[in-house]
Amino acid sequence: MNRAPIVLTTDFGLEDPYVGVMKGVILGINPKARIIDHSHYVEPQNIAHGSMLLSTSYNYFPDHTIHISVVDPGVGTERSALIIMTPRAYLVGPDNGLFSGILGKYSDDSRSDTANIHVPSGCKAFRITNSEVFLTPTSDTFHGRDIFAPVGAHLSLGATPSELGDPVESVLGYAGPDLVITEDRIVGEVIYVDHFGNLITNISNTLLTEDANVIVEMSGSCIRSIHRTFNDGNTTTPNEPIALLGSNGYLEIAVPNGHASRSLLLSSGDQVILYKSH
Amino acid sequence: MNRAPIVLTTDFGLEDPYVGVMKGVILGINPKARIIDHSHYVEPQNIAHGSMLLSTSYNYFPDHTIHISVVDPGVGTERSALIIMTPRAYLVGPDNGLFSGILGKYSDDSRSDTANIHVPSGCKAFRITNSEVFLTPTSDTFHGRDIFAPVGAHLSLGATPSELGDPVESVLGYAGPDLVITEDRIVGEVIYVDHFGNLITNISNTLLTEDANVIVEMSGSCIRSIHRTFNDGNTTTPNEPIALLGSNGYLEIAVPNGHASRSLLLSSGDQVILYKSH
Amino acid sequence: MNRAPIVLTTDFGLEDPYVGVMKGVILGINPKARIIDHSHYVEPQNIAHGSMLLSTSYNYFPDHTIHISVVDPGVGTERSALIIMTPRAYLVGPDNGLFSGILGKYSDDSRSDTANIHVPSGCKAFRITNSEVFLTPTSDTFHGRDIFAPVGAHLSLGATPSELGDPVESVLGYAGPDLVITEDRIVGEVIYVDHFGNLITNISNTLLTEDANVIVEMSGSCIRSIHRTFNDGNTTTPNEPIALLGSNGYLEIAVPNGHASRSLLLSSGDQVILYKSH
Structure with a gap:
């Protein structure tokens, strides 16, 4: 058994x-x-x-x-x-x-x-x-x-x-949402919003580890660096969104002590662009 | 034990x-x-x-x-x-x-x-x-x-x-919602709406099996036949509601790939009439 | 083990x-x-x-x-x-x-x-x-x-x-919401709203047992006695809120067969004042 x-x-x-x-x-x-x-x-x-x-x-x-x-x-x-x-x-x-x-x-x-x-x-x-x-x-x-x-x-x-x-x-098989990878950018999307309002994307953490100096762009919002955790003291503005290497292996967007989906008016299917800034 | x-x-x-x-x-x-x-x-x-x-x-x-x-x-x-x-x-x-x-x-x-x-x-x-x-x-x-x-x-x-x-x-005992059964019709009601938005009625499947050629009427909506499953290719219009012999033993109303309760603006307590059309 | x-x-x-x-x-x-x-x-x-x-x-x-x-x-x-x-x-x-x-x-x-x-x-x-x-x-x-x-x-x-x-x-430690206790009153607050809409406060039942002749005051609402259970036949008006010695050890506010939070427009953080009326 x-x-x-x-x-x-x-x-x-x-x-x-x-x-x-x-x-x-x-x-x-x-x-x-x-x-x-x-x-x-x-x-x-x-x-x-x-x-x-x-x-x-x-x-x-x-x-x-x-x-x-x-x-x-x-x-x-x-x-x-x-x-x-x-x-x-x-x-x-x-x-x-x-x-x-x-x-x-x-x-x-x-x-x-x-x-x-x-x-x-x-x-x-x-x-x-x-x-x-x-x-x-x-x-x-x-x-x-x-x-x-x-x-x-x-x-x-x-x-x-x-x-x-x-x-x-x-x-x-199943054709998941496309991830478009070019020399200077990765275009992915939000797959789902979790209980905390964090936006879970389809951009694997492994695409980010070599060069963490990136810009994440969403409609009307731009994040200039990847954070290690939710409240690491590096945010200066309340309700400022951050990007994280998510615990499930994919990039996620969060608002520390807030609700990213409601703050940014983003949900599943919305586009996330990641620029590699060398 | x-x-x-x-x-x-x-x-x-x-x-x-x-x-x-x-x-x-x-x-x-x-x-x-x-x-x-x-x-x-x-x-x-x-x-x-x-x-x-x-x-x-x-x-x-x-x-x-x-x-x-x-x-x-x-x-x-x-x-x-x-x-x-x-x-x-x-x-x-x-x-x-x-x-x-x-x-x-x-x-x-x-x-x-x-x-x-x-x-x-x-x-x-x-x-x-x-x-x-x-x-x-x-x-x-x-x-x-x-x-x-x-x-x-x-x-x-x-x-x-x-x-x-x-x-x-x-x-x-408990007097559940009435089911009115006459020669040409059965009048029941929606008991609850499930997670998918399907409307679960109090009309037992066993009342339907002898003659599946029925018309289900709800406020402003009419369904002309009983389907066997959600996506059997027999629906012609998107958002068209269907009636099903539900897996729990009772007639249910669904919208394939949709949410029947929101589409039809129906919820628990609403009337469902089933006409037997010979 | x-x-x-x-x-x-x-x-x-x-x-x-x-x-x-x-x-x-x-x-x-x-x-x-x-x-x-x-x-x-x-x-x-x-x-x-x-x-x-x-x-x-x-x-x-x-x-x-x-x-x-x-x-x-x-x-x-x-x-x-x-x-x-x-x-x-x-x-x-x-x-x-x-x-x-x-x-x-x-x-x-x-x-x-x-x-x-x-x-x-x-x-x-x-x-x-x-x-x-x-x-x-x-x-x-x-x-x-x-x-x-x-x-x-x-x-x-x-x-x-x-x-x-x-x-x-x-x-x-963690500084929970203050409970202000004076000779004639206790000022507490709603900690959370439960699934039934009941308002669970931070006022311990033990503060009430000596003298149950109390008035509970919330914004625009006044409850004159503490009830023993939800439907004890002592309410005269539908949608009348009652106060209860809650099963978790704290005073709670309920509307029998209703939803206190929606009826009273109160939720977590709102003030509850309890007057001891001798």
């Missing part, structure tokens, strides 16, 4: 019984399962957001973690259901690109945003076909409860992916 | 410490208890909403589950506190009709919405009287913490209901 | 992956840890709010509970990180006054709101120094994940505080 946790990532929110019911189904199959809520506030049906959260949190969960991830606008259509084995986790969810951020960690393919991703070496993917483990009747609108929860629970009991599905060579 | 989970359903929300404190009390009594959050966003003091969520999720929790359910506008008054044993679960909470949806599954009484429900055969009900297990001082405003959490925890340790209370023959 | 739960209290909210990632880190170190969410909706960076929630919920968690508490506007600066042992719990978090409410329970010092609190007798405090247990690289913006979660997890495995830090004699 796999003693690692089952980690849930969905766009279901916590207002409704959807998440609680999935946990009921899991514990009905494996009464000893340990279930962690990662986030249930992926923006509804926003696969890019879900993929980013999964890939940035991925390394913080224990080895052999079983991720059940459901951001699933195509539920009930012909889209496949997947189990992916990576070197450190099982991924269970719809075949719609939700796992493309994680798979990108194992892939040399710079074109991983294309429609089809070849399963990276070291990983294996399976299309879920064993309907014997599904809840019946199997709804057309809630596969989180009827398919993904029981599949994840059976994996936690020791079932192998090949008992639950058929191997596939490729899975669907 | 009962190894099934303790399932919490309340209108407490997750912003405040109320739910966390209940879990602390439970684990103080039974350190091995497994606790699941079903929903803490029952509309405040809305017993009909709580009863519907409990009855529609009920079958997805394991056998012997201990439900601690607290939607309790009468806390601190003369209302009783209950333990109900059903063939598959223990129900712990106030005697105010919150469990009438579940009891309806075991009852032949078509008038189960009346003030008093005779406890169905196969079920047993107990009025909680054993104040030795209550926290002291016992508050008049938070029985979830002081009475229901310890009672549920003691049940999970193997206490029997008769050790905690006295048997009763009837419990309070 | 400590079998008591790890209890999380933060201002992180549940929308983002921050809390889920902390749980992943904890279970990666101690796969058997039991983790409870106390509240993740401390008002962002509001140490007084966090301190009050921790101290009012404190007695409801089991002996030996490990509290990991993160309301941390100074993360990444020179502020210390603490482990405090009290007679019934371990407290892990930033040294910024967040635990001053709990420490006040063990202190005779009436001036516990001053900048430095001498660690009360019966308690011990340690400045966390053992960076071997930190996640690396250790971020400057998310010590909840990189320092406090692993420290709490190691405590749950049986590590002693002295293995993780160096003893200190005093910790930082």
Whole structure:
């Protein structure tokens, strides 16, 4: 039996019984399962957001973690259901690109945003076909409860992916928002706004470490240096926005003791330009 | 010891410490208890909403589950506190009709919405009287913490209901919103709006399966057929609402990739009419 | 091994992956840890709010509970990180006054709101120094994940505080909102608004029990008596506010079946005056 946790990532929110019911189904199959809520506030049906959260949190969960991830606008259509084995986790969810951020960690393919991703070496993917483990009747609108929860629970009991599905060579990718990198600038965008109002971008910290002398430009706002933390005493003006190497690995924009999204009137989808000033 | 989970359903929300404190009390009594959050966003003091969520999720929790359910506008008054044993679960909470949806599954009484429900055969009900297990001082405003959490925890340790209370023959019912069924139409209403903006009605899917050729009418909006899932390619217009056989067993109204409640300006309490068009 | 739960209290909210990632880190170190969410909706960076929630919920968690508490506007600066042992719990978090409410329970010092609190007798405090247990690289913006979660997890495995830090004699206090007590009145304020719209004040129930014949005055509103519970039949007017001895130990203002904050247009920081009418 796999003693690692089952980690849930969905766009279901916590207002409704959807998440609680999935946990009921899991514990009905494996009464000893340990279930962690990662986030249930992926923006509804926003696969890019879900993929980013999964890939940035991925390394913080224990080895052999079983991720059940459901951001699933195509539920009930012909889209496949997947189990992916990576070197450190099982991924269970719809075949719609939700796992493309994680798979990108194992892939040399710079074109991983294309429609089809070849399963990276070291990983294996399976299309879920064993309907014997599904809840019946199997709804057309809630596969989180009827398919993904029981599949994840059976994996936690020791079932192998090949008992639950058929191997596939490729899975669907997802074209996340473009990052345009030229000699003097990087053009990215805000992916989401967090609980504190911080703007999380798609510009990786690794693009910044070599030369921290940068200018970040957003509509009507310009930040001249990258800060190390929220309140380091280097801000001179209240409500002055700062840029940070975010704890999730991506550049973020914050207003110390304030709410950057409301102060700057920026939210997901808005452009962020980073000038390298040599 | 009962190894099934303790399932919490309340209108407490997750912003405040109320739910966390209940879990602390439970684990103080039974350190091995497994606790699941079903929903803490029952509309405040809305017993009909709580009863519907409990009855529609009920079958997805394991056998012997201990439900601690607290939607309790009468806390601190003369209302009783209950333990109900059903063939598959223990129900712990106030005697105010919150469990009438579940009891309806075991009852032949078509008038189960009346003030008093005779406890169905196969079920047993107990009025909680054993104040030795209550926290002291016992508050008049938070029985979830002081009475229901310890009672549920003691049940999970193997206490029997008769050790905690006295048997009763009837419990309070709750008159949910009326469903008016005539030869050519069913008049129901929206019970709640979920996280996606879908409108969940009180019209059971079972009333629709015989003849799916129906018209759903809401204020200013008309839906001519029942869809199987959210995005099945049959919608021609963006923002066009669809009707679905909902995964919780009741008709729901959705806007694919949209938010039905905001698009249609409808929310809980609004009327939904279903015409059977032969 | 400590079998008591790890209890999380933060201002992180549940929308983002921050809390889920902390749980992943904890279970990666101690796969058997039991983790409870106390509240993740401390008002962002509001140490007084966090301190009050921790101290009012404190007695409801089991002996030996490990509290990991993160309301941390100074993360990444020179502020210390603490482990405090009290007679019934371990407290892990930033040294910024967040635990001053709990420490006040063990202190005779009436001036516990001053900048430095001498660690009360019966308690011990340690400045966390053992960076071997930190996640690396250790971020400057998310010590909840990189320092406090692993420290709490190691405590749950049986590590002693002295293995993780160096003893200190005093910790930082936090000046909560003033309570002005004179012969005929008590002037306090609303600390927070709960999920039901109830206004939770900083006026302790113990200041009221001797003489319940009081008048509570807020801007434009006057309440002439203290009620025992929400719906005790003593209110004559719909939407009439009542005052209650709150279940968390402090006076609260409620509107039965209503939302006091919206009805009275009051929220955190607003003044509440209590006149003792002999």
